[in-house]
Amino acid sequence: MESVSNAIDLNSQHNDPAFANIWQELQWRGLVHVSTDESALEKSLSEEKVTYYCGFDPTAASLHLGHLVQLLLMRRLQLAGHHPIGLVGGSTGLIGDPRQSSERILNSKETVAQWVDLLRGQVERFLSFEGENRAVMVNNLDWTSQLSAIDFLRxxxxxxxxxxxxxxxxxxxxxxxxxxxxxxxxxxxxxxGLDYLNLYREHGCTLQTGGSDQWGNLTSGTELIRKVEGTAVHAIGTPLITNSDGTKFGKSEGNAVWLDPELTSPYAFYQFWLNTADADVVDRLKVFTFKSRTEIEELARRTAEEPYKREAQKVLAWEVNSLVHGVEATEKAIAASAAVFGRGELGQLDAGTLESVARELPGASVEPGRLQVADLLVATGLSESKSAARRTLKEGGAYVNNEKVVGEDAELAPDQLLHGRWALLRRGKKHLAAVTVRP
Known part of the structure; x- marks a missing residue:
């Protein structure tokens, strides 16, 4: 992932002055599903400089959209003057928290160690390590590895x-x-629970955040500290983000939307947010952007009055993609999106962006040689049969790289290949596919 300077200007983000305190802003943004004593939490966050933490387990090589909720919550709290601790679970990652479905497959210690470094880099990009409330990064392997089984039990x-x-x-x-x-x-x-206790003792940490599905794990720490130290500490559980139709947010046929650009390209990431339903877009703006209440309410009004313009979706896609992948990558994603639909020059896209586009579209990988467009229409699934493909060509409904193809026997010429490898096919206005010519 990009460095902080290229990806997110931490100084440009701020809390919304429309709210009396950060707790009220979190409530308005829908970020509090469950918590310990609300009045005590609001008082603490309003009157004190609270040290808080969120943990991220390296059970994969990247964080995903569910983790982004926590990363932005951490950033909001830091902007309000509180002290963040980012924890990457070198020890808990060796175990993995219980899943709904089945037992986790345990990864090797070497793999987990590699993922710890990757996740640490991702977490660090969303926090500031300067100033009085600079962030701290920790690895729970540092204290659990020194603890014997007997001491742990006792x-x-x-x-x-x-x-x-x-x-x-x-x-x-x-x-x-x-x-x-x-x-x-x-x-x-x-x-x-041991993590929270250690951070309480070593850093004075009194707040933990996490998803509401982790509430049992969050309260294990608050209860342990109460029993051992006789002190009340806090936890916030954010809601699980779901779409208005009830489906799980960020999942499509079992595939997570990752923050690592090698796993989910900036182009695919941008398209994901751009395709947000009207019914969901305002809630997404509240959770995933730093837009103010006034700005979000204005976008909500425009969405209600002129939904076809999709202004809120465009703002959402720009803001989140810029936060995660940087402005330059976002501009490339927008240019690619425009070019794909005939509003820009495909030839001006760089090879990496074109490859990302090709991965996201239906397509076919073919050997070099004489390539009839009719055969490619069939191979990519744009036409059901050779006869249907030839009919489309005859009627003038086929395009290669946004240029209309003339003739039923038209061939894809070598000079039509973008960067010598790719061609974009279109049938009609909306049916798209990509052809990749193997080296």
Whole structure:
């Protein structure tokens, strides 16, 4: 991912002056689904400089959109003057928190260590490491690796009651499933509680944030600190982001939308946000951008009055893509989007952007040689048969690189290949596909 200077201007972001305090802004943005004592939290965040943390487990090589909610929440709290701690779980990542479906496959220590470094770099991009409330990064392997099993059981495990642990929602679901749950994953909540206790002792941390599906793990820490230190600390659980139709946000046929540009290209990332439904776009602006209440309410009004202009979606796609991938990558994504639909020059797109476009469109990979457009229309799925393809060509409904193709026997000439490898096919106005010619 890009460096901070190229990706996000931390100084350009700010909290919304329309709210009396950061707690009220978080509430308006829909970022608080569940929390410990609300009045005590609001008082603390309004009157004190709170040290808070959020943990990210390296169970993959990149963070995804669900993690972006937490990263931006951390940034909002830091802008309000509070002290962030970003935790990457070198130890908890070796175990993985319990999933709804089944037991996690344990990754090797070497793989987890590599992912720790990758995730740390991603987290760091959203925080400031300068000023009085500069961020701190930690790895929970640093304190758990020094702890023996006996000490862990005596000093930490004795404060947890099995009856309480099995009532945690995710644990209860797994216990009632055919597969059950291993002692390894069952113990995850104890390790997360230990993290909070250690950060409380070492850094004075009194607030943890996470997704509401992690509430059982979040409260394991608040309860442990209460029992061991006799102190009340706090937790905030953000809502799980879902679309207005009830589907899980950020998932499409089981594929996550990643923050790493090698896993989800800036072009695909931009298209994801641009395709946000009208019913969801205002909520997305609240959660994923630093636009003010006034600006978001104005975009909501425009969406209601002139939805066909999709102004809110364009702002959303620009803002989030710029935050994650930088302004330059966003401008390239916009240029590619325009060129794909005939409003720009495909030939001016660089090879990397074209490759991203080709990956996102239906397509075909073919050998070099004489390539009839009719055959390519069939190969890419734009036409059902050779006869249908020839009919489309005869009627003037086929395009190569936004240029109309003339003749039923037209061929794709070598000089039509963009960067010597790609060609964009279109049938009619909206049906698109990409041809990639193998070297």
């Amino acid at each position: 000093d930490i495990g004795k404060h947890f009651r099995v009856g309480t642990m099995i009532k945690k929602e995710i644990v209860a679901k797994r216990l009632n499933s055919d597969e059950g749950i291993s002692y390894t994953e069952f113990s995850y909540q104890i390790l997360q």
